[in-house]
Amino acid sequence: MRVPGVLVGIALVGLVAWRALATGSGPVAEGTGPLPLASADALASLPASPRATGSGMEASASPAGLEAPQLKAQLLMGKARHALGQAYERAAAHGDFALAPGRILRSLLERRCGLVQSHAGELAAERERLGLQASDGTGLCRELLFSILKERLALPADISQARFWELLEQVDAAYDRLVVADPSAARDGAFRAAYERFREARRGIVGVDLDRRLFGLADEVVHLPFQVEELVHDTRTSPEQKLATYEGALQRVEREYGVRLSSVVEPLELAKHALRLQEAAGPLSPEQQRALMERYAGPEVTQRYLAHQQEQQDLSERLRAFNQERDALLEQLARAGLGPEQRRQRMAEIDQQLFEKYHLQ
Numbered sequence: 001m002r003v004p005g006v007l008v009g010i011a012l013v014g015l016v017a018w019r020a021l022a023t024g025s026g027p028v029a030e031g032t033g034p035l036p037l038a039s040a041d042a043l044a045s046l047p048a049s050p051r052a053t054g055s056g057m058e059a060s061a062s063p064a065g066l067e068a069p070q071l072k073a074q075l076l077m078g079k080a081r082h083a084l085g086q087a088y089e090r091a092a093a094h095g096d097f098a099l100a101p102g103r104i105l106r107s108l109l110e111r112r113c114g115l116v117q118s119h120a121g122e123l124a125a126e127r128e129r130l131g132l133q134a135s136d137g138t139g140l141c142r143e144l145l146f147s148i149l150k151e152r153l154a155l156p157a158d159i160s161q162a163r164f165w166e167l168l169e170q171v172d173a174a175y176d177r178l179v180v181a182d183p184s185a186a187r188d189g190a191f192r193a194a195y196e197r198f199r200e201a202r203r204g205i206v207g208v209d210l211d212r213r214l215f216g217l218a219d220e221v222v223h224l225p226f227q228v229e230e231l232v233h234d235t236r237t238s239p240e241q242k243l244a245t246y247e248g249a250l251q252r253v254e255r256e257y258g259v260r261l262s263s264v265v266e267p268l269e270l271a272k273h274a275l276r277l278q279e280a281a282g283p284l285s286p287e288q289q290r291a292l293m294e295r296y297a298g299p300e301v302t303q304r305y306l307a308h309q310q311e312q313q314d315l316s317e318r319l320r321a322f323n324q325e326r327d328a329l330l331e332q333l334a335r336a337g338l339g340p341e342q343r344r345q346r347m348a349e350i351d352q353q354l355f356e357k358y359h360l361q
Helices: 010-020 040-045 068-092 095-099 101-112 114-118 120-125 137-152 161-180 190-206 208-232 239-257 267-279 286-335 340-357
Strands: 051-053 056-058
Touching (some): 068 101, 068 120, 068 137, 095 208, 101 137, 114 120, 120 137, 137 161, 190 208, 208 239, 286 340
Antiparallel strands (some): 051 056
């Protein structure tokens, strides 16, 4: 899945918009940067440059004969569509989207509708021209997101906006019922079985074809740890073959969905999967670990991770030494004849000395 780029010539369109609005109510939209035009048709009808007159520069007519308020609404909608489309692409690529898509998209609307909400009046005034029906910011943003999904997913004509949101609510409810409410799903190895039961129910709700288009990439992200687990326990395959199979799976997903998996899954997680596969036959040397991790996560992330691991290991060793010496000192006090209450009174002093000794403060 790819997010369409900003249209060619956007700087020219932005310039025309600003000039067309020079005598209007103010800037095209809040924020900085050019606004993407909602349609490429206007590019073909851009007017000539403003011409000089005796009284100064005179702006020519708006593109496609639009008045300033109409052009402003069109540009606002273009910017809102662009932002919502990008947010949807990011959300739909994460595993959570395959589980509770209705909640994910509602959260997206709550976080990404500021532009539409702040210009709801201007958009509502032109909603007929823009192909929208709602009259408030919440409704306009929700309708705009649905129009994006309808176009990108090629939704069937019989799926209305109301029906689409109803289907997602049913999917959320199925996840709650079949996974969240199932106590066995929390056990090791049981989540996958619960998830597969949920996926089957999900297909029954939205249909096989729409299920694949809506949740294909998110399902791949959810299944990746399952695939790694299977490879780890495959005793017939060498570590080199396991890693090759893993890399082949990553490349297939990237090829089929047009994404870099490192933008969807944390690179560190990809590196940890690779480490598990290589270490299935035995521990790796520090140099081998670093080289393999850098291959997936890059040198900077690898360095931070290994430094953190070393800090945790050092802390664990200091804690172990602290506890051993503390127990030994308390045993000495007991042998010296101090009773339980006397030993408890000495513990604060002992602990403070040991905290300082093992740098645990």
